[in-house]
Amino acid sequence: MIITSLDNPKIKYLSSLNKAKERKQEQKFIVEGKHLVDEAKKQNVLIEAYSIEEKEGYIQVTPSVMKKITNTNTLVSEIGLCTMLDKKELSNKLLLLDGVQDPGNMGALMRSAKAFGFDTIILGEGCVDIYNDKVIRSSQGAIFKLNFVTSNIKDFILSHKEYKIYGTNVVNGIPMEDVMKEGHLGIVLGNEGNGISKETSSVIEKNVYIPMEDTESLNVSVAGGILMYYLR
Amino acid sequence: MIITSLDNPKIKYLSSLNKAKERKQEQKFIVEGKHLVDEAKKQNVLIEAYSIEEKEGYIQVTPSVMKKITNTNTLVSEIGLCTMLDKKELSNKLLLLDGVQDPGNMGALMRSAKAFGFDTIILGEGCVDIYNDKVIRSSQGAIFKLNFVTSNIKDFILSHKEYKIYGTNVVNGIPMEDVMKEGHLGIVLGNEGNGISKETSSVIEKNVYIPMEDTESLNVSVAGGILMYYLR
The missing domain is CATH 3.40.1280.10 (SPOUT methyltransferase, trefoil knot domain)
Structure with missing residues (x-):
């Protein structure tokens, strides 16, 4: 399965998170690149990951869909949808x-x-x-x-x-x-x-x-x- | 006297200094904003200063000429043409x-x-x-x-x-x-x-x-x- 349509509701949702207001309302944000996706997973904030390649644990999308998500001309090969963290106690x-x-x-x-x-x-x-x-x-x-x-x-x-x-x-x-x-x-x-x-x-x-x-x-x-x- | 023409040779010269190659060849560069123009003067590297206002010690240019010099859409009110410094002795x-x-x-x-x-x-x-x-x-x-x-x-x-x-x-x-x-x-x-x-x-x-x-x-x-x- 690969998402090819720019009008896919999931893709539209991810793309909307380029706006600070939407991020705040949804309490979600996007990270770009393998290093940050891996780190998000390790820290238990990763909801879903998307890649332009077929890859275990990733939802595959076409390059043009990826560009729509990230709202840039440079092509990122993977991104992660993350949840904002709950507040913990104040540190010293x-x-x-x-x-x-x-x-x-x-x-x-x-x-x-x-x-x-x-x-x-x-x-x-x-x-x-x-x-x-x-x-x-x-x-x-x-x-x-x-x-x-x-x-x-x-x-x-x-x-x-x-x-x-x-x-x-x-x-x-x-x-x-x-x-x-x-x-x-x-x-x-x-x-x-x-x-x-x-x-x-x-x-x-x-x-x-x-x-x-x-x-x-x-x-x-x-x-x-x-x-x-x-x-x- | 105010420079109004985008084709003025001086303005074309200043604008060319947006390119690293030209800066290197000419050994000149441009600084933007009052703070840096003043500092350049203090350090004896200022050759000429340009402003969009009539001001003592400045060559006046129109806002569109200023935008051509700085190659940006944001309008800077003054710039300075500076000379690159000669090398001094190595510090400790x-x-x-x-x-x-x-x-x-x-x-x-x-x-x-x-x-x-x-x-x-x-x-x-x-x-x-x-x-x-x-x-x-x-x-x-x-x-x-x-x-x-x-x-x-x-x-x-x-x-x-x-x-x-x-x-x-x-x-x-x-x-x-x-x-x-x-x-x-x-x-x-x-x-x-x-x-x-x-x-x-x-x-x-x-x-x-x-x-x-x-x-x-x-x-x-x-x-x-x-x-x-x-x-x-």
């Missing part, structure tokens, strides 16, 4: 993202968060949708292993006083070497262009900085990576 | 890039290199052109303050024995805490998908790794950032 260390917009930065931050034990990510307003295909690709599978909470960052901070939350504004900061790593801790990273919002800044008591040459600044995913490495 | 600490392809990663690595004193970057084969508009944008001006050398990485390593060069392959590595930071030192980062090439690996004696949770991996610009922070 949190990464709070206050409007990180670039898909590559979001994916890179996920990899670092997983590598350094910041297993819960709080997604504030203005963040790129994490089930965006570019984010998933650059997360390299880390997306399946993390816990995500969507919340206004200010509200989250105010309702989780048990966490010591550090901002990354350049004012009023302490070097990261002086931060107590023990206990419940969170780091807030801001938007690529504008940094942490005023609203969020108003509830942050302490900021942390990475010692470096004057007047230089780092890409947000690099800064996040260094901080999480250091405070792991 | 080097970043060697063996095929870093993503413009965002390249820009982020430049920012980290500048922030942590790795003032010379060796650009190996397969690297994205550093004068690509996306690289320049994500470098946030760091591109003006660094020294670049284009060379096959293996050849460079063999002809610079005074540098202790560390790879980032996962085999045969020592944790970064064990690296001697003093003296002449270089870090090699590989391609996003394939890592360091076999050719380059064949002349690397030691690898360095970042301690983290098993089976995880980092984005190349994050890994580079952490290593440069630590070995600064």
Whole structure:
């Protein structure tokens, strides 16, 4: 059996998941490529897999059907339909993202968060949708292993006083070497262009900085990576 | 005076610099946006600046002429024509890039290199052109303050024995805490998908790794950032 029709309801459904709104409503998303399909299976979030080749455990589709699913001109050889994960308990260390917009930065931050034990990510307003295909690709599978909470960052901070939350504004900061790593801790990273919002800044008591040459600044995913490495 | 014609030879010349080959031949490149034009001026590499508004020190052009220069549909309000920098002496600490392809990663690595004193970057084969508009944008001006050398990485390593060069392959590595930071030192980062090439690996004696949770991996610009922070 091979699906050849672009009008097949299943294919139309999969194609609709290119839109963030549909993904949210259905609580489903798509991953592309063998590595991510395998990883989704391992993490028990894979519902069905599709391939352009005849392959055990895969539903076969024609190349044109595959392009319709992924909504791209480049041909992917396999994709997986996945279910979004239920929230787990908050981890001891949190990464709070206050409007990180670039898909590559979001994916890179996920990899670092997983590598350094910041297993819960709080997604504030203005963040790129994490089930965006570019984010998933650059997360390299880390997306399946993390816990995500969507919340206004200010509200989250105010309702989780048990966490010591550090901002990354350049004012009023302490070097990261002086931060107590023990206990419940969170780091807030801001938007690529504008940094942490005023609203969020108003509830942050302490900021942390990475010692470096004057007047230089780092890409947000690099800064996040260094901080999480250091405070792991 | 305002340039209104898309056929103006100056405008055609600027537009031709969207191609890497032309940039290389002319040893010129374009930066977009006020921040980068100002930075180029400060670093003495600005030849001329163009704006869609009447502004002292700028040549005024119409919006459609500006779009022709930048070859995009989004309208930039100012650009600068810059000259590529002459090579300076090698710094004590080097970043060697063996095929870093993503413009965002390249820009982020430049920012980290500048922030942590790795003032010379060796650009190996397969690297994205550093004068690509996306690289320049994500470098946030760091591109003006660094020294670049284009060379096959293996050849460079063999002809610079005074540098202790560390790879980032996962085999045969020592944790970064064990690296001697003093003296002449270089870090090699590989391609996003394939890592360091076999050719380059064949002349690397030691690898360095970042301690983290098993089976995880980092984005190349994050890994580079952490290593440069630590070995600064």
